[in-house]
Amino acid sequence: VSAVHAHNLSKQYPGSRGVQALAGVSADIGLERFVSILGPSGCGKSTFLRCVAGLEDVTGGELSVNGKPVQGPPDDIGMVFQRDALLEWRSIRKNILLPVEFAKKQSSAYQEKVDYLLNLTGLSDFGSSYPRELSGGMRQRAAICRALVDDPKLLLMDEPFGALDAFTRDQMNVELQRIWMQTRNTVLFVTHGISEAVFLGDVVMVFSPRPGRLVETIEIDLPRP
Numbered sequence: 511v512s513a514v515h516a517h518n519l520s521k522q523y524p525g526s527r528g529v530q531a532l533a534g535v536s537a538d539i540g541l542e543r544f545v546s547i548l549g550p551s552g553c554g555k556s557t558f559l560r561c562v563a564g565l566e567d568v569t570g571g572e573l574s575v576n577g578k579p580v581q582g583p584p585d586d587i588g589m590v591f592q593r594d595a596l597l598e599w600r601s602i603r604k605n606i607l608l609p610v611e612f613a614k615k616q617s618s619a620y621q622e623k624v625d626y627l628l629n630l631t632g633l634s635d636f637g638s639s640y641p642r643e644l645s646g647g648m649r650q651r652a653a654i655c656r657a658l659v660d661d662p663k664l665l666l667m668d669e670p671f672g673a674l675d676a677f678t679r680d681q682m683n684v685e686l687q688r689i690w691m692q693t694r695n696t697v698l699f700v701t702h703g704i705s706e707a708v709f710l711g712d713v714v715m716v717f718s719p720r721p722g723r724l725v726e727t728i729e730i731d732l733p734r735p
């Protein structure tokens with residue numbers, strides 16, 4: 511089965527001024543691929559991601575994740591947004607454990623997993639720190655840990671480094687590539703940055719706006735570290 515299968519997908523936002531955000535999007539995303547979703551502002555990238563996450567109803571076509579039609583938010587998807595949404599009153603470790611708590615699972619069974627993720631993202635010394643003590647890049651690394659803690663089948667990232675300065679963003683891209691080499695999740699990474707999309711993705715899906723269409727899917731075959 512594919513990680514994500516879309517056939518002739520469309521999305522019209524409701525209301526008299528509701529725009530057609532997606533039209534005729536068909537895609538087949540294989541397991542363990544890193545897919546960059548690239549295009550200018552307003553081309554439907556976030557809408558596509560939110561539909562895949564079940565946070566938005568599609569208005570036409572078919573959409574399935576891991577072979578199952580998307581119906582409401584599934585529990586095996588990890589998400590990272592531009593704003594990290596870490597809870598300021600919780601330590602980094604307790605922030606990372608949030609999805610485990612939401613799923614009503616025993617956090618005690620996840621301590622080693624948290625240690626592994628902290629180590630993987632270079633945050634080993636910051637488990638008991640609070641978000642405000644971390645730099646922007648470190649906060650996004652903590653958000654990545656949180657998204658990965660419960661072994662999601664899909665990792666969805668919506669301009670995760672968009673709020674960082676260009677220098678830190680470049681560092682984070684290198685970090686993310688290294689992390690992905692270890693975890694090999696299926697990733698959908700939304701960006702309007704061409705170099706970022708090509709650097710990270712082994713597939714680049716290019717969208718164009720008005721209405722949002724998938725105009726090209728490019729396989730990137732660069733040697734990886």
Ligand code: ADP
Nearest residue numbers: 523529530531550551552553554555556557558
């Ligand atoms: P991108 O992520 O590529 O910038 P979006 O998916 O955010 O694009 O938006 C695609 C189109 O849908 C835009 O015209 C945007 O204004 C519109 N849109 C996005 N979210 C909503 C919403 N919740 N309600 C109405 N229109 C929306």
Ligand code: ADP
Nearest residue numbers: 632642643644645646647648649651678681682
């Ligand atoms: P990033 O590139 O992840 O945003 P910085 O360049 O700001 O991180 O910081 C580089 C390193 O400096 C971090 O990995 C961390 O070890 C240390 N550091 C940064 N900010 C803090 C802080 N507020 N408290 C302790 N150490 C920090």
